Amino acid sequence: MQQAGAPRASRVKRFIVTGPALVALMAADQALAQTFIDAGDQEIIDNTAQSTQPxxxxxxxxxxxxxxxxGETGAVTSSITYVGGDPAAANPAVASVAGTGAQWTLTDGLFVGDINDGDMTVGAGGTVTSSYxxxxSxxxxxxxxxxxxxxALWENTGTLSIGN
Structure with a gap:
């Protein structure tokens, strides 16, 4: 997983800031945080020792x-999310939400198969909530x-587009 503070298109791997600009960036709204789960990487969120994130x-x-x-009792909150956003990835991106209390809350939209193929499975006990x-796409x-x-539930409070 890689975190970067640059726009989505630039895919910055290293970002160096010094002086007063560093203080301004540290005080910036947390909504600017960006997380990338790169091709070949896996993140697991649940209440077991296998969990790779809090x-x-x-x-x-x-x-x-x-x-x-x-997984079971795992909870993730994200803003806009792309499952399959790297055109160079060799395999489809995969998101799975399953197990009692498994919950993914998106404060914005969810794109499954954006610039590259993407698969999402919502299994028994899993809930995904998004605004669209x-x-x-x-x-x-x-x-x-x-x-x-x-x-199993995927709830959109707005529009659902298939084959945008």
Whole structure:
């Protein structure tokens, strides 16, 4: 996983700031935080020793190009999120939310299959809540969503677009 303070398109790997600008950046709104789960990487959020992030995990902007697994009693909050945002990734990005109390809350929209293929599964006991959702947002990109199992839910408070 990589965190960067640069715009999504630049994919900055190193960011150096000195002097007064550093103080200004540190005081900036946390909504500017960006988290990238790179291709080949996996983040697990649950209440087990396998968890790779704190539970609950608040990420700000999130781009998943590897694998995000939210398991039983795991909770993630993100703003706008892209599952499949790196055109160079060799495999589809994968997000999974399943297990009693597994919850992913997006304060903005969710793109599944944005610039690269992306898959999202909401299984038994899992809940995803977003203000809008777009599945397959670019030409030639495959976005796949499966919501199946007892108490599995993907709730949008706004629009859901398929094949944008």
């Amino acid at each position: 539970n609950p995990w608040d990420t700000g902007f999130l781009q998943v190009d590897g694998t995000l697994t939210i 959702g777009i599945v397959g 670019s030409d030639g990109v495959l976005g796949t969503v499966e919501v199946a199992g007892q108490n």
